[in-house]
Amino acid sequence: MLVYRCEMCSRVSTFFSVPIALYCRWCGGTLILHDKENDPNRASDKNVFDSTEDATQGYDPAPSEESLEETFKLSTATIRSVRAKIERLMSLWGSERGVIEDPRVLRWLRILCEHPRILILGAQGMGKSCFAFWLLEIMRYRGRCYVYRLPEEGRSLLPLWIGILQKLADASPGSIILIDEAHLICPSRESQTRANREITRFMSLARQKDISLIFVAQESRHIEKNITSGINILVLKKPAPLQVELDRSFLRGHLLKAQHVFKGKSDAASKSFSYVCFSPSGFEGVLENAKPSFWTEKLSHIFALGHLGTIERPAQQLSNEEKKKRARKLRDYYGYSYGDIAKEVGKGKATVYRWLKEDAEGETSK
Numbered sequence: 055m056l057v058y059r060c061e062m063c064s065r066v067s068t069f070f071s072v073p074i075a076l077y078c079r080w081c082g083g084t085l086i087l088h089d090k091e092n093d094p095n096r097a098s099d100k101n102v103f104d105s106t107e108d109a110t111q112g113y114d115p116a117p118s119e120e121s122l123e124e125t126f127k128l129s130t131a132t133i134r135s136v137r138a139k140i141e142r143l144m145s146l147w148g149s150e151r152g153v154i155e156d157p158r159v160l161r162w163l164r165i166l167c168e169h170p171r172i173l174i175l176g177a178q179g180m181g182k183s184c185f186a187f188w189l190l191e192i193m194r195y196r197g198r199c200y201v202y203r204l205p206e207e208g209r210s211l212l213p214l215w216i217g218i219l220q221k222l223a224d225a226s227p228g229s230i231i232l233i234d235e236a237h238l239i240c241p242s243r244e245s246q247t248r249a250n251r252e253i254t255r256f257m258s259l260a261r262q263k264d265i266s267l268i269f270v271a272q273e274s275r276h277i278e279k280n281i282t283s284g285i286n287i288l289v290l291k292k293p294a295p296l297q298v299e300l301d302r303s304f305l306r307g308h309l310l311k312a313q314h315v316f317k318g319k320s321d322a323a324s325k326s327f328s329y330v331c332f333s334p335s336g337f338e339g340v341l342e343n344a345k346p347s348f349w350t351e352k353l354s355h356i357f358a359l360g361h362l363g364t365i366e367r368p369a370q371q372l373s374n375e376e377k378k379k380r381a382r383k384l385r386d387y388y389g390y391s392y393g394d395i396a397k398e399v400g401k402g403k404a405t406v407y408r409w410l411k412e413d414a415e416g417e418t419s420k
Contacts, residue, residue: 058085167334176291181325191346196400197228198369203362217369222256230266237276288331292316292324
């Protein structure tokens with residue numbers, strides 16, 4: 055039996071095997087192994103990617119006050135206070151206010167640096183595009199979201215806050231741009247074409263314009279090499295059987311790790327998990343992801359005809375009220391600093407401070 059304690063809410067979780075991802079299902083905080091003698095990291099041949107069934111089996115959702123008092127040396131009053139807060143938060147789960155964040159969102163937001171440049175690779179049908187659109191959804195408070203050269207058939211499938219770009223130079227500062235099926239837009243065998251030169255030039259200036267980029271491809275060898283060298287987050291879905299041998303050699307070490315992580319797992323079980331090879335946060339490991347709220351299978355086949363779109367559509371910007379609500383949520387329920395909140399809502403630190411101060415003054419006057 056493995057016993058873990060959450061750093062944030064101190065809730066105890068027990069497992070019969072190593073969990074898929076070490077985060078608390080209640081608040082999204084990091085789980086710390088409490089039973090040192092049964093530390094799973096001592097088993098060198100243990101695969102961290104256990105099945106969902108194994109990871110959730112044996113979970114104890116309501117430990118007794120006596121066991122908590124004995125385990126953590128806390129007073130009964132403290133335990134009851136913490137339990138009351140947790141129960142209040144859990145009562146809001148799934149409510150219209152949507153106070154509790156999906157723990158998967160919190161884990162990804164912690165590793166998504168300000169203005170990231172992300173490359174997602176993996177075999178066909180492993181959920182790469184679905185995952186990329188989900189990243190757009192969880193990052194939408196940071197700035198305007200766009201898809202680059204999406205075919206016209208996809209326009210009606212996207213929410214209004216996602217625009218469609220024809221020219222990267224038209225993106226406003228602070229935007230988040232998804233380039234799906236990147237091998238169609240910047241193929242490696244056409245490195246000197248105008249389109250490739252435009253993307254390479256734009257990528258080198260993206261940081262100065264505070265622009266985030268998400269590239270999606272099956273293998274890195276199919277896209278322009280300058281794209282690969284300019285990323286700061288590499289995410290691998292389940293690799294194709296021969297991808298380790300055939301893809302670019304400088305990625306082989308990462309591909310071997312991903313191959314080991316997904317070894318023996320079915321395609322269906324692998325779709326909702328991603329292996330983060332490196333990121334500015336220093337995190338490396340497996341994280342779970344969800345589907346975007348607007349996802350349909352039509353979106354996953356939108357490039358089936360192999361052509362790029364020629365339409366444009368502006369992205370509808372989120373209102374300040376929506377961003378204020380988000381800021382309050384990050385402060386009140388997750389303890390984010392003013393700087394971290396400013397990053398997540400795409401505003402300056404002083405603006406966030408003023409919003410929250412006005413909100414606190416308004417609550418006091420009621």
